[in-house]
Amino acid sequence: MSSAAIPKTTNRWVLAEHVPKDRPLTKDFFRWETDVTLREIQDGELLVKVAHLGMEPSMKGTFTQEKSYRPAHPLGAPLWALGIADVLASKSSKYSAGDRIFGYVGQESNAIINENSPLLQKLHPALGKQALSLLGPPGLAAHVGLMNVAKCTKDDVVLVSAAAGATGSIVVQLAKALGVKKVVGIASSRKLDAVLETGADAAVGYDSPSFLEDLRKATNEEVSVYFENVGGKVLDAALEVMAPNGRIALCGVISEYQGQEEPIRGMRWILKKKLLLEGFICNQRGPEALLTAIKELTQWGIEGKVKTNIHTYQKKGLEHAPDALLALLNGENTGKMVLDL
Amino acid sequence: MSSAAIPKTTNRWVLAEHVPKDRPLTKDFFRWETDVTLREIQDGELLVKVAHLGMEPSMKGTFTQEKSYRPAHPLGAPLWALGIADVLASKSSKYSAGDRIFGYVGQESNAIINENSPLLQKLHPALGKQALSLLGPPGLAAHVGLMNVAKCTKDDVVLVSAAAGATGSIVVQLAKALGVKKVVGIASSRKLDAVLETGADAAVGYDSPSFLEDLRKATNEEVSVYFENVGGKVLDAALEVMAPNGRIALCGVISEYQGQEEPIRGMRWILKKKLLLEGFICNQRGPEALLTAIKELTQWGIEGKVKTNIHTYQKKGLEHAPDALLALLNGENTGKMVLDL
Known part of the structure; x- marks a missing residue:
């Protein structure tokens, strides 16, 4: 891919306001930002184009300011999400342009992520969107x-x-x-x-x-x-x-x-x-237990021993991310809720 | 001690009837047996004369037939109790006549116990009746x-x-x-x-x-x-x-x-x-944890780092054992309830 194809901007959903504990989550708490300028990537970073996003029930909890043992999501920051993405540019020795990865990418069309980001890995082609469930929460x-x-x-x-x-x-x-x-x-x-x-x-x-x-x-x-x-x-x-x-x-x-x-x-x-x-939460036993989990789940996923249902949201495009999350929270899914970009 | 002093009989409290779950414990469920003939002790056994008995809240539970993960006390068997006793005769290489021991002796005036009985040990003289609390449940x-x-x-x-x-x-x-x-x-x-x-x-x-x-x-x-x-x-x-x-x-x-x-x-x-x-119950981590507990509690008891309150029942003699137990269950004690024989 030529450097001319490297995007200079991204579209994204950010947290506009913390959700009060006693209020339902609505789109009003999020802000849609378009054509946000992307900085240059640094050593150890990747620029990726997001292809699929997983919606998590735990998102709601992190968008509140309720006292918890997980920190509240920062105001103005892109909403977090696990996703599948393609590497457009890399200053990492671990990943190259053209790799398809799985990891925390955020609700962004193009995202800069660190090579040491938790869970980040090359996606095994046999898993596809199943990775968002199998290798997600x-x-x-x-x-x-x-x-x-x-x-x-x-x-x-x-x-x-x-x-x-x-x-x-x-x-x-x-x-x-x-x-x-x-x-x-x-x-x-x-x-x-x-x-x-x-x-x-x-x-x-x-x-x-x-x-x-x-x-x-x-x-x-x-x-x-x-x-x-x-x-x-x-x-x-x-x-x-x-x-x-x-x-x-x-x-x-x-x-x-x-x-x-x-x-x-x-x-x-x-x-x-x-x-x-x-x-417990899924990192309860530390990084080694997580690595073993990823390895075994990948293997069993490839072998077809463990299958997950993927519910692809009816509309395509990042602009529908809040709707996909609300659909999940309303129980409209019959499997892992995934948004295609 | 001459063999002439070895008693041929014992007095004891046995379980006459299992206590229904919804009935309070009363003396009616126990039977007092006197002058019961003692058999000869076998290899590995001791004949002891009981000096002090500890009363345990958990006795009530074992005298019922309620389904539990601890077996119900057998009908007609002497009521269980931890006690302090003096060895009168021994066919064990571990204990000799004249030793003072701590262990499960039952609500008997004279008792035959196996050298491998759980918790059985020579009593450290510095502990005295405190052993019934410190080395008991x-x-x-x-x-x-x-x-x-x-x-x-x-x-x-x-x-x-x-x-x-x-x-x-x-x-x-x-x-x-x-x-x-x-x-x-x-x-x-x-x-x-x-x-x-x-x-x-x-x-x-x-x-x-x-x-x-x-x-x-x-x-x-x-x-x-x-x-x-x-x-x-x-x-x-x-x-x-x-x-x-x-x-x-x-x-x-x-x-x-x-x-x-x-x-x-x-x-x-x-x-x-x-x-x-x-x-958990006190043998949850197996014999080694119990042995360590006994060793450390004994040491800290001798050093005075851990003290227990002993509540000696107001009357002396095995015939008062049920009254001492009922006094415990009625909360009349201000420390470990102990009956002197």
């Missing part, structure tokens, strides 16, 4: 939670909640790839077929009147590893079917994402069954 | 929970609930012996002086209207290790003041011992702060 959380936090082995009986979701569906497939004794998924009744299709040995609907009874039967109360995405009543039911010395990887509390508290009533089981419960 | 749970489950080091800020209790008061002293940055105890307001006397840097009353605010001030929200004996609202308040990546050793849920459930509302903190919570 869902896959990494599934792998680190199952392998490093819950220390899952083939001798385990695994239970997964939100098993039809982006993370849960990968957990089911990873557990099967590990060859565990049994995998049971919890989901809404209308998604049980989808859970079984990903390879779960049994699927239980949390919205059934016989939920707890169904769960007892499906698990034989032998759950040694529980991958938890939900909290509230689902967690309480899971505590009832845990085996002694079981491990619980707490990845999310979906039941509380709309703000209400969901009390847990079965704390005594944590004591009586000597359970281990750990809340 | 309170001390062992405090040590294993703090050292092995919570992996406490001198860099930690430690919070302890039920800090005036048998276990909590030892946790405070162990943390001080470790030289941690700060130890804060939670207790009822009338026991705060006692908590400070054991060496806590601050003490907070859970029954104060400003409990949470007091806790925030006392801990500066920097709690990296929480030793939990209570559950319910006390645990919820502790979750609010935990530092990121904090560890919680869940030793008990006193708030539920009367049967009612105490919901936890702050599960989201376990996720947001990436906390580790583990329910």
